[in-house]
Amino acid sequence: MKRDVLKNAFDKQRQFKSKTVSYRKKPLQSAKQPDVPKGLYEKCQSCGKTFIAKDMIKNMFVCPSCDNHFRLRAIDRLNITVDPHSFLEKGLGYITLDPLFIDGYEQKVADYKKQTNLDEAYIYGYAQIESIPCVIGIMDSHFMMGSMGSVVGEKVTKSIEYAMVKRLPLIMFVASGGARMQEGIFSLMQMAKTSGALKKLDEQGLLFVSVLTHPTTGGVTASFASLGDIILAEPNALIGFAGPRVIKQTIKQDLPEGFQRAEFLKDKGMVDKVVHRHALKDTLHTILKMHQGGSE
Amino acid sequence: MDILKKEKKLIKLEEELIELDDEKKIESIKSKIEDYKHGMMQDLSAWDRVMLARHMKRPTSKDVINAVFDDFIELHGDRNFGDDKAIIGGIAYFNGQPVTIIAQQKGKTTEENIESNFAMPHPEGYRKALRLMKQAEKFNRPIITLIDTPGAFPGIGAEARGQGEAIARNLFEMSAIEVPIISIVIGEGGSGGALAIGVANEVHMLENAIYSILSPEGYASILWKDAKKAKNAAEVMKLTSYDLLDFGVIEGIIKEPIGGAHHNPTQTYEAIGKRLQQSIESYYNRSSYEIKTARYTKFRKIGFFQRFNYDNLKGVVK
Ligand SMILES: [Zn+2]
Numbered sequence: 001m002k003r004d005v006l007k008n009a010f011d012k013q014r015q016f017k018s019k020t021v022s023y024r025k026k027p028l029q030s031a032k033q034p035d036v037p038k039g040l041y042e043k044c045q046s047c048g049k050t051f052i053a054k055d056m057i058k059n060m061f062v063c064p065s066c067d068n069h070f071r072l073r074a075i076d077r078l079n080i081t082v083d084p085h086s087f088l089e090k091g092l093g094y095i096t097l098d099p100l101f102i103d104g105y106e107q108k109v110a111d112y113k114k115q116t117n118l119d120e121a122y123i124y125g126y127a128q129i130e131s132i133p134c135v136i137g138i139m140d141s142h143f144m145m146g147s148m149g150s151v152v153g154e155k156v157t158k159s160i161e162y163a164m165v166k167r168l169p170l171i172m173f174v175a176s177g178g179a180r181m182q183e184g185i186f187s188l189m190q191m192a193k194t195s196g197a198l199k200k201l202d203e204q205g206l207l208f209v210s211v212l213t214h215p216t217t218g219g220v221t222a223s224f225a226s227l228g229d230i231i232l233a234e235p236n237a238l239i240g241f242a243g244p245r246v247i248k249q250t251i252k253q254d255l256p257e258g259f260q261r262a263e264f265l266k267d268k269g270m271v272d273k274v275v276h277r278h279a280l281k282d283t284l285h286t287i288l289k290m291h292q293g294g295s296e
Numbered sequence: 297m298d299i300l301k302k303e304k305k306l307i308k309l310e311e312e313l314i315e316l317d318d319e320k321k322i323e324s325i326k327s328k329i330e331d332y333k334h335g336m337m338q339d340l341s342a343w344d345r346v347m348l349a350r351h352m353k354r355p356t357s358k359d360v361i362n363a364v365f366d367d368f369i370e371l372h373g374d375r376n377f378g379d380d381k382a383i384i385g386g387i388a389y390f391n392g393q394p395v396t397i398i399a400q401q402k403g404k405t406t407e408e409n410i411e412s413n414f415a416m417p418h419p420e421g422y423r424k425a426l427r428l429m430k431q432a433e434k435f436n437r438p439i440i441t442l443i444d445t446p447g448a449f450p451g452i453g454a455e456a457r458g459q460g461e462a463i464a465r466n467l468f469e470m471s472a473i474e475v476p477i478i479s480i481v482i483g484e485g486g487s488g489g490a491l492a493i494g495v496a497n498e499v500h501m502l503e504n505a506i507y508s509i510l511s512p513e514g515y516a517s518i519l520w521k522d523a524k525k526a527k528n529a530a531e532v533m534k535l536t537s538y539d540l541l542d543f544g545v546i547e548g549i550i551k552e553p554i555g556g557a558h559h560n561p562t563q564t565y566e567a568i569g570k571r572l573q574q575s576i577e578s579y580y581n582r583s584s585y586e587i588k589t590a591r592y593t594k595f596r597k598i599g600f601f602q603r604f605n606y607d608n609l610k611g612v613v614k
Contacts, residue, residue: 093604150599189598196471221460222488241460242450
């Protein structure tokens with residue numbers, strides 16, 4: 001069995017070889033197009049109104065009518081957050097494997113890779129925000145609900161370690177349905193791994209800002225997402241450990257209005273500030289500026 | 297035939313034995329029981345182990361504490377909100393040495409289970425656990441955690457008080473605790489709720505305990521939209537002690553008596569005590585730095601993936 005795994009991995013490496021080349025041929029900055037899903041119009045999930053996609057991009061994917069914050073692709077998040085051409089992606093070349101031999105898992109990952117043009121649900125690298133250097137990590141909920149398997153866990157840890165090596169502040173945009181069920185116990189252990197790495201970052205006196213976006217749930221909430229020195233959240237984002245459906249089933253009663261939303265969490269003291277997407281870059285910049293002296 | 301049916305058959309055989317007075321028949325039934333135990337009761341599927349791990353008669357954390365430790369003093373509360381009865385903690389002697397114990401408590405009856413919320417902790421439970429671990433660090437005594445929970449409690453209060461943050465904080469702090477932490481999964485190790493007291497230098501499992509990312513029922517309903525496929529899920533999930541040892545996620549397996557821990561609790565407690573003694577002894581001459589680094593490195597390495605060394609590729613623009 002072990003030999004099979006190795007052989008699979010080797011085959012994947014070879015497939016990856018050709019893929020890497022084509023992936024790199026499209027530089028990240030110019031990949032604005034895939035955010036307009038088929039056609040030129042975008043429909044708001046919340047109020048049902050339709051808008052011209054070009055206007056939506058200009059409005060940072062916030063509904064002009066009801067202020068609903070759309071789920072962002074990693075590349076769009078990058079474009080609205082960091083200075084143009086400042087992003088240098090790190091941590092390429094990770095290959096997701098199938099430790100439990102789950103039917104259809106490999107195919108699913110392959111499909112998502114194609115759809116999203118990403119290797120996995122998390123990218124990170126060096127970037128500048130208003131000329132202040134930082135390490136930025138972004139989860140993409142379009143890749144298998146941004147779930148955390150071995151590769152996402154490893155890349156999150158690597159991004160923390162990269163921040164430590166470069167002695168830079170770390171900003172993470174979180175959007176995840178939680179641990180990746182298909183990778184079983186390995187996914188669970190990523191929670192301990194990422195949290196432990198953040199402890200090291202903390203001991204070195206570096207800043208970690210965690211930005212929670214819709215949705216942030218499960219094992220990700222119960223690990224690195226909740227460990228920011230400063231925790232920001234986007235309006236109305238769903239943030240919680242257990243999913244609302246599971247809670248409803250367990251306690252057999254209806255959940256209060258606005259339960260597990262960003263404003264609810266701020267009210268309960270779990271989030272520092274709810275920030276509108278339009279103001280997010282400025283807020284992050286101010287925070288980075290205030291921490292430029294470091295903690296020494 | 298699943299393990300519970302097998303167990304019923306065994307009990308029936310044993311009852312027969314009591315009623316008999318004919319020497320020859322007794323001998324024959326005795327050998328029948330032995331054969332049965334060595335054949336049927338030993339060959340267990342993953343689902344059998346799930347049922348044994350959840351068995352109503354299985355020794356609970358309190359049973360283990362009473363049998364393995366001396367002079368246990370329970371310490372209550374998180375100094376902030378309240379006292380969670382799903383996680384008990386305190387100090388005790390282990391073979392003459394003071395230790396801190398943190399354990400998830402299941403009940404054996406319905407009343408006990410309601411009292412301890414079926415061993416599903418709230419945030420205050422995890423915060424109590426962390427408080428006691430910090431205390432252990434201050435007074436330089438080893439920490440022993442006993443894991444037995446279906447998972448952290450999914451409820452309105454739990455969410456409002458930051459279930460996610462409480463678990464995350466434990467993972468964060470436990471990675472750098474400077475005294476040895478030894479965990480034993482004695483029954484169910486369910487998801488983040490178990491891991492939150494399981495970031496240990498050594499994690500051991502009782503042979504028939506399980507440790508997984510989610511209950512088989514939850515897993516089946518998420519992956520196949522059908523909770524009734526839990527039995528299949530259990531086989532797929534690789535949640536038995538042998539699977540996890542194979543994966544390198546745990547350090548050791550503590551053998552159980554044939555038929556499960558509840559068939560001979562004394563033997564189970566002895567095995568636990570022996571393993572604990574070995575584990576704790578191995579940290580006697582180690583510095584605090586060594587202890588916390590070993591723990592961190594162990595978890596840092598866990599992951600199942602490949603990385604392609606793209607530095608060696610031609611045509612890649614870096
Ligand atoms: Zn709208």
